[in-house]
Amino acid sequence: HCASMDSYTVLRVIGEGSFGRALLVQPKDDSGQYVVKEIRLPKTHSGQESSRTEAVLLSRLKHTNIVAFRESFEADGHLYIVMEYCAGGDLLQRIKQQKSTLFSVDVVLRWFAQMCLGAKHIHDKRVLHRDLKSKNIFLTDNGTIKLGDFGSACVLNSSKAYAYSYVGTPYYVSPEIWDSRPYNNKSDVWSLGCVLYELCTLHHPFQARSWKSLILKVCRGAYPPLPNHLPYELHYLLKQMFKTNPRDRPSLNTILTSHRISRLLQKHL
Numbered sequence: 175h176c177a178s179m180d181s182y183t184v185l186r187v188i189g190e191g192s193f194g195r196a197l198l199v200q201p202k203d204d205s206g207q208y209v210v211k212e213i214r215l216p217k218t219h220s221g222q223e224s225s226r227t228e229a230v231l232l233s234r235l236k237h238t239n240i241v242a243f244r245e246s247f248e249a250d251g252h253l254y255i256v257m258e259y260c261a262g263g264d265l266l267q268r269i270k271q272q273k274s275t276l277f278s279v280d281v282v283l284r285w286f287a288q289m290c291l292g293a294k295h296i297h298d299k300r301v302l303h304r305d306l307k308s309k310n311i312f313l314t315d316n317g318t319i320k321l322g323d324f325g326s327a328c329v330l331n332s333s334k335a336y337a338y339s340y341v342g343t344p345y346y347v348s349p350e351i352w353d354s355r356p357y358n359n360k361s362d363v364w365s366l367g368c369v370l371y372e373l374c375t376l377h378h379p380f381q382a383r384s385w386k387s388l389i390l391k392v393c394r395g396a397y398p399p400l401p402n403h404l405p406y407e408l409h410y411l412l413k414q415m416f417k418t419n420p421r422d423r424p425s426l427n428t429i430l431t432s433h434r435i436s437r438l439l440q441k442h443l
């Protein structure tokens with residue numbers, strides 16, 4: 175297929191952000207549906223390069239639990255990234271739909287195990303996602319988890335990994351970031367801990383009325399206890415993922431292999 179919007183029919187707008195729009199499209203020569211993220215390219219060369227990073231990194235990541243890249247192209251000052259459509263919507267929506275009915279432990283573990291596999295693949299490629307949150311984690315129509323929105327991602331050890339400025343929701347930000355220390359793979363683990371906690375309770379682990387008290391809670395790693403019916407392993411895992419020193423937090427590899435949680439997760443894959 176040729177790389178241009180001419181080869182797609184736009185079905186509808188499905189998301190709008192500071193970057194531009196997300197469109198649901200259908201290729202004119204096949205019946206599938208895809209999402210096109212249409213990103214306004216900034217005027218400066220360095221701004222353009224950082225916008226392109228999202229397309230470059232997504233194109234390098236191929237995994238069942240990562241939104242699949244199809245192609246990208248540029249036209250009229252915009253960058254277009256064509257990717258797999260996740261018809262099940264994002265996890266934040268799913269959490270809100272529950273009202274106050276908790277997800278079963280089986281569902282929590284199945285989704286979390288898939289997130290870990292996707293995130294492990296990212297880290298194995300020396301990429302950091304840097305914006306893992308329930309709103310950026312999607313479900314396909316058959317219920318498979320897909321990590322998406324690589325708009326904040328970077329390559330580990332590049333100079334950019336240190337110049338981190340967070341613009342989104344602050345609930346998933348780890349203690350080291352508030353402390354102006356570099357973003358690292360364990361900061362993504364913290365954020366995934368926040369998503370796991372949300373799946374278990376339907377609430378954020380760290381919440382407060384002011385920024386100041388939010389940051390204090392995060393930096394103390396102080397979160398309301400999990401419901402008692404959850405298996406001991408989940409209590410233990412979250413405690414590890416919310417260690418305030420990133421060195422004490424498990425890597426995804428540890429969570430998926432040598433950790434005592436791994437046996438529980440493997441059963442759900």
Ligand code: ADP
Pocket residue numbers: 188189190191192193196209211241257258259260261263264309310312322323324325
């Ligand atoms: P940003 O958060 O930077 O605005 P996202 O990549 O998260 O950009 O996309 C914005 C919104 O578009 C998402 O919150 C979601 O509602 C929708 N969206 C993005 N990508 C997909 C996708 N692959 N499948 C389904 N919906 C998507």
Ligand code: MG
Pocket residue numbers: 309310323
């Ligand atoms: Mg997003």
